[in-house]
Amino acid sequence: MKEDTLTDEQLKILIGQEVNRQHKKHxxxxxxxxxxxxxxxxxxxxxxxxxxxxxxxxxxxxxxxRYETTLTIKNIAxxxxxxxxxxITHKNYIVNMGEVTRSHKHGRDYGLSFRxxxxxxxxxxxxEKEIATYLNINDLAVLDxxxxxxxxxxxxxIRDYDEDITTFDRERxxxxxxxxxxxFNLTNLMYNLIYQAFTWIRxxxxxPIEGNIRSFWYSHVKxxxxxxxxxxxxxxDLMIQCFNKFITEWRITTYKSxxxxxxxxxxxxxxxxNPNIILMAEKTGHxxxxxxxxxxxxxxxxxxxxxxxxxSIEYFVDAMEEQEIDKTQxxxxxxxxxxxxxxxxxxxxxxxxxxxxxxxxxKVFDIVxxxxxxxxxxxxxxxxxxxxxxxPTKDWETRVKKWVRITKGIGxxxxxxxxxxxxxxxxxxxKKIRDVFLELAKPYLKKETSITTxxxxxxxxxxxxxxxxxxxxKATVRRKKLKPSEPEETT
Numbered sequence: 293m294k295e296d297t298l299t300d301e302q303l304k305i306l307i308g309q310e311v312n313r314q315h316k317k318h319x320x321x322x323x324x325x326x327x328x329x330x331x332x333x334x335x336x337x338x339x340x341x342x343x344x345x346x347x348x349x350x351x352x353x354x355x356x357x358r359y360e361t362t363l364t365i366k367n368i369a370x371x372x373x374x375x376x377x378x379x380i381t382h383k384n385y386i387v388n389m390g391e392v393t394r395s396h397k398h399g400r401d402y403g404l405s406f407r408x409x410x411x412x413x414x415x416x417x418x419x420e421k422e423i424a425t426y427l428n429i430n431d432l433a434v435l436d437x438x439x440x441x442x443x444x445x446x447x448x449x450i451r452d453y454d455e456d457i458t459t460f461d462r463e464r465x466x467x468x469x470x471x472x473x474x475x476f477n478l479t480n481l482m483y484n485l486i487y488q489a490f491t492w493i494r495x496x497x498x499x500p501i502e503g504n505i506r507s508f509w510y511s512h513v514k515x516x517x518x519x520x521x522x523x524x525x526x527x528x529d530l531m532i533q534c535f536n537k538f539i540t541e542w543r544i545t546t547y548k549s550x551x552x553x554x555x556x557x558x559x560x561x562x563x564x565x566n567p568n569i570i571l572m573a574e575k576t577g578h579x580x581x582x583x584x585x586x587x588x589x590x591x592x593x594x595x596x597x598x599x600x601x602x603x604s605i606e607y608f609v610d611a612m613e614e615q616e617i618d619k620t621q622x623x624x625x626x627x628x629x630x631x632x633x634x635x636x637x638x639x640x641x642x643x644x645x646x647x648x649x650x651x652x653x654x655k656v657f658d659i660v661x662x663x664x665x666x667x668x669x670x671x672x673x674x675x676x677x678x679x680x681x682x683x684p685t686k687d688w689e690t691r692v693k694k695w696v697r698i699t700k701g702i703g704x705x706x707x708x709x710x711x712x713x714x715x716x717x718x719x720x721x722x723k724k725i726r727d728v729f730l731e732l733a734k735p736y737l738k739k740e741t742s743i744t745t746x747x748x749x750x751x752x753x754x755x756x757x758x759x760x761x762x763x764x765x766k767a768t769v770r771r772k773k774l775k776p777s778e779p780e781e782t783t
Contacts, residue, residue, distance in 0.1 A: 323371055325351050325359035334359065336375050340406055341387040341413050342368050354391065356409050379423055381415040389423065395432045402432045444542055449480050450487050457481075457488055458515040465520060476520070478527065482534040485512050490538070490545050500551020505535065505603070508550070540602050540648055547603040554607040556597055565590035565738055567617045571729055572596065574629040574638050574718055581725055589737060596638060605645035619650045624736050626729050628659040631702075632677060632715030633688075633695035635660070657732045659725060660718045662702065674702050674714040 322333035323342075334351060342351045344365050351359045351368075363371075365386050372378040377390040387404060396403040396412055402420065403412040415423060415432065424432055444450070460468065469481040489512060492498035501507055506528075513531050517523045538544050559576055561583065563569065569591040571582055582593035594608060612619065625643065629635035643654060662670060677692050678684050684692070692713050695701070701712030721728070 321372055321375055323351065323361065323368055324363065325361045327359060332359070336372055336378070336388075339378075339388055340391050340409070341385060341411075343386075343413070344384045352409070352411065354408070376426070379419070379426060381413060381419050381423060383416070385413050387413055389426060404432075441544055444544070445487070448483055449477075450483050452491070453484070453488060457485055458512055460516070460519070462519050465516065478522065478530065479534065481516060482513065482531050483537075485516065486531075486534055486538055489550060493550060502551050502553070504552055504555050505532065505547075508552075536602065540645075547606050548610070552603055554604050556595075556604040557607065559597065560594040560604075560608050560611070561586040561592065562611050562615055562617070563590045563592040564615075566736075567592050567612065567615070568621050568623045569626070569733055569736055570594065570623060571626045571733075572628065572639075572642060573725075574635055577719070578628065578722065578725065581722070585726065585729065589733075591733075591737075596642065602645055602648075605642070605649060609646065609649035609651065620653065622653045622655060623651055624733065625654055625656045626659055626732055627656060628718050628725055628729075630715060630717045631660050631662070631699075632717075633691045635715075635718070636695050636699065637691070659728050659732070660716065660721060662716075664721060664724060664728060665716070669720070670702060670716065673716050673720040675716070677713040677715055678710070 321336040323336065323339065324331050325334050326332070334353065338353045338355075340352045340354055342349060342361070342365060344350075349361050349363055349365060349368070351361055353359070361368075365380065365384060368386055369378070369380055372386070377388055378386055379389050381387050381404065391406050392404045393407045394405045396405060401417060402415040404415060405412045420432055457468075465481065466476060469477050469484070471477050489498065489501075489508070493500055501511070503511075509528055509531060513527075514523055517527060535547075539547060559579060563586060566589060569589075571585060571591055571593045573579075573582055573593075573595045576595045576597045579595050582595055585591060586593045592612075594604075596604070609619075623646070625646075627639045627642075629639050639656070639658075643656060646654065665673065678689075693709055696709045696712050701709065702714035702716070703712040705712075718725075
């Protein structure tokens, strides 16, 4: 059929016939377009968008080709009414939202772009809400994150379930979360439990957790695993790894979005005059020292209580942002951790977590170093990293070997690495921490903050916070050993 133009009546008949034919036969929807004066049927899946100017309507396909059509934007919308991915973004544009990869801000309005062509299509303010709702996002500004999420979901077989996964019976769980070979995929179950909680909380279908990560273990994961007879502590660790995927690797969401609270909230203080000077201690038993230095020098302090959690660091940096502290400035980190592989990893994890939260310009100073001990002190305070009565795990042996290679360990430098596998706890120099910190930090402290508290000859009054910390530290000393941090507090 060769025609350059169609009458309105002919066009109505054509559209009606096409819609009826396609809907009745359930064939892929097509849009008629002109190519060298001949009509060509374009598959809906091949179309990126269509737009009209004063003279014509143009259709752009995925391969970048452009076709004219005698249809209007409204006509095309009618043809594609059974294709939910096509949305009118502007009175003169209809777009295949499944092919959109980015959003751009243009004044008060947004523009949308695609992966393989440079075109940007406009979105008027009146259409923003409908498009965002279709994409299941709050704002077009997060469109990049949405596309990333879709790719991650597809790759990791994460799906939207209308039913609560925790109510699935054993048969249903095996059906939904098994591999093609029939092997149960526990990681996939964890991903879907986390994703469902994330989306349902965001949509208001589920209340925030209002507890810690272990609360989520009891309320969601353990329920499903009980149905499968798979409740094991190692699976708790797997859940933590899956959370870290969502939050620190994929960067889809945050711990705060789940309503988790920071069990370590009491152990950090943000400085006012020296907020970029951070004194970090591995052990909560050093809290009182940190509190005193915070009060005297207005520095930022944090006691991690072992391996600091990503959750705690997230809240820690949030507190800085609330005080409008410039995260682009240089931050000086003074690290008081055990001189051993675990302490080294705690320091490294803390630094990496800060970088993930946007604090990237960092200089690190170690407080616990061998040169701060006499040879006699080293000999009396060192402890072996391997238990003489129990063979080490392969993982621990690898970690120790790596640490000795980096730090040289303790012992003659030319000795075999196992002969240097000794460590020293930060508690061994607890009385020196204050002096060493002030020595190292002196070039970076604002001079006006280097003051002593209280008046000469007058007994200093402790704050309520300091009194609580003092009681906590005394109780810790009495117990000799702190209760180990719960696994969810690991990174």
